[in-house]
Amino acid sequence: xxRRTIGATAxxxxxxxLGCMPMSWAYSTSQxxxxxxxxxVHAALDAGVQLLDTADMYGPxxxxxxxxxxxxxxxxxxxxxxxxxxxxxxxxxxxxxxPGYVRRACDASLRRLQTDVIDLYQLHRADPEVPVEETWGAxxxxxxxxxxxxxxxxxxxARAGRRRGARTHDATITQLERIQQVFPVSAVQAELxxxxxxxxxxxxxxxxxxxxxxxxxxxxxxxxxTGTLKPGQGFEPDDPRARHPRFTSEMMAANQPVVxxxxxxxRRHGATPAQVALAWVLSQGRHVVPVxxxxxxxxxxxxxxxxxxxxxxxxxxxxxxxxxxxGSWD
Numbered sequence: 216x217x218r219r220t221i222g223a224t225a226x227x228x229x230x231x232x233l234g235c236m237p238m239s240w241a242y243s244t245s246q247x248x249x250x251x252x253x254x255x256v257h258a259a260l261d262a263g264v265q266l267l268d269t270a271d272m273y274g275p276x277x278x279x280x281x282x283x284x285x286x287x288x289x290x291x292x293x294x295x296x297x298x299x300x301x302x303x304x305x306x307x308x309x310x311x312x313x314p315g316y317v318r319r320a321c322d323a324s325l326r327r328l329q330t331d332v333i334d335l336y337q338l339h340r341a342d343p344e345v346p347v348e349e350t351w352g353a354x355x356x357x358x359x360x361x362x363x364x365x366x367x368x369x370x371x372x373a374r375a376g377r378r379r380g381a382r383t384h385d386a387t388i389t390q391l392e393r394i395q396q397v398f399p400v401s402a403v404q405a406e407l408x409x410x411x412x413x414x415x416x417x418x419x420x421x422x423x424x425x426x427x428x429x430x431x432x433x434x435x436x437x438x439x440x441t442g443t444l445k446p447g448q449g450f451e452p453d454d455p456r457a458r459h460p461r462f463t464s465e466m467m468a469a470n471q472p473v474v475x476x477x478x479x480x481x482r483r484h485g486a487t488p489a490q491v492a493l494a495w496v497l498s499q500g501r502h503v504v505p506v507x508x509x510x511x512x513x514x515x516x517x518x519x520x521x522x523x524x525x526x527x528x529x530x531x532x533x534x535x536x537x538x539x540x541x542g543s544w545d
Contacts, residue, residue, distance in 0.1 A: 217522050219504050221266075221294075221335065221428035222365055222401025228294045230497060230522035232266030232430065233259045233515055234508035239277045249281060251511065256285035258512035260292050262519035268404075268430065268506045270298035270339060271324050272308070279327035287329065296335040296402075296430070297324050298369065300342065300350070312342030314353035321357050335402055337367035347390055348397050355398035366398060367430070370405035370418065383413040388421055400427050404506070407431035407499070409440060409492050410461075410473055410540035415499065423502055431496045434505035435518075436540075439467070440492040442474045460542040469541050476537040480530045486521075489514075493521035495534055 217230040238252035256267065267286075269278045279297060286293055299320040302309050324333065336354060341347040357363040370387040384405070391400055403422055407414045411433065422429050437456055438444055446467035450457040460466060477488035484491070489507075496505040509515040526534075 219428070219501055221430075221502075221504070222367075222399070222426060228504060229263050229265040229519075230504065231264060231493060231519050232268055232294075232296075232504050232506035233264050233518075234432070234506045235267055235269045235278055235282050236273045237508040237510050239274055239281050249284075252281055253285045255509060255512050255515050256282065257289070259509070259515040259519060260289060262516045263522070264515065264519050265292065265294045266296060266430075266504060266506065267293050268296045269328075270301075270337075271320055271327075272298070272301045272303050272339065275303045276323075276327060279324055283327050283329040290330055294334045295328065295330060296337060296367070297328065297333055298337040298339040299324070299354075300339040310340045310342040310344075312338070312345040312347065312350035314349055317350060317353040318357070321354075321362055325362060332361065333363045335365050335367050336363040337369055337402070337404060339369050340371075341390055347393055351394040351397045358398070365401035367402035367404060367428075368394065368400055369432075370403060370414075382417055384416075384418040387418060391421070391427075395425075400425075402428040402430055404430040404432050406433045407496055407503070407505075408434045408436045409477065409495055409534060409537070410436045410470065419499060419503070423500055427502070429500070429503045431499075431503055431505040433508075434496045435489055435492055435507050437462075439470070440474060440477060441487070441489040442478060446471070461540060466542055473537050473540055476533060480526070480533060483530070484524055486524050487517060489517060490521040490524050491526070491530075491534075493518060494524040494526050495531070497521065498526055498531060 219228055219230055221228055267282055269282050271279055299317055300310055300312055302311050354366050370384060405414045405418055419429055435441055447464040456462040474488060477491045481488050481491045493505050496503060507518045509518060
């Protein structure tokens with residue numbers, strides 16, 4: 216199984232990770248089953264997946280509890296990533312980057328995950344009321360204390376709070392340059408997929424030049440690039456896709472050529488559109504690890520198989536020539 220390095224700390228992981236969030240939060244909550252999710256984690260580990268990505272806000276807390284349960288007796292097989300910095304209320308989410316909170320949040324995550332160390336501890340969002348250097352310093356103290364092995368940062372939302380004329384990841388890179396002065400960043404988590412390639416422009420080159428790993432979030436376009444979603448199918452009310460501008464019936468229909476292109480490439484390799492989409496992410500650099508979410512065993516195993524798919528130059532040219540994804544903001 217191909218392996219990749221996360222950051223200058225030379226933490227090694229399998230080529231494809233597993234995003235655990237959909238197992239107990241957000242997407243299609245009526246289909247979430249604890250026992251099935253445990254089996255999904257085990258199937259992923261059996262298929263060579265190592266990186267498991269969760270966060271204390273998912274649930275909140277229930278996703279970490281689930282991952283901890285799934286890793287009983289198998290902790291040594293997993294590279295465990297979780298996050299802090301966001302608090303979930305009844306109708307809102309707020310950032311908390313106070314050092315005292317960071318320390319308490321880490322201890323709570325360790326208990327829920329049933330482990331004595333977190334491999335990668337990520338700052339979910341910076342608190343606008345707290346200098347990010349203070350938050351990062353508290354996280355660095357956790358490394359010194361042996362509770363955490365490495366630190367990561369989740370990218371600022373691509374379309375949140377951007378100044379006119381600013382590039383997609385300018386705010387994230389500004390944060391990265393500030394916190395790098397305090398303690399090394401091992402990884403950045405940011406959206407990256409065939410239909411959302413903005414990170415290629417600025418963020419990936421910045422990370423590659425500094426030995427920083429990239430965890431590619433939503434590499435399957437929140438399920439759209441698998442080719443299993445149909446225009447007009449509808450989503451459950453608490454599913455974020457029900458409000459996402461690319462998941463209206465009109466935009467899902469308009470973006471079918473993207474999926475059709477992935478299908479053409481997949482047929483040449485005897486693969487699936489999802490595997491092609493993940494292989495495209497993997498082709499962006501050896502510091503990039505896609506982290507697709509999955510709730511079911513067969514999806515987790517299929518996703519892991521993308522590591523064995525080598526796209527040709529012709530494949531990559533065809534994908535590069537696909538029409539850019541459209542949304543209501545276009």
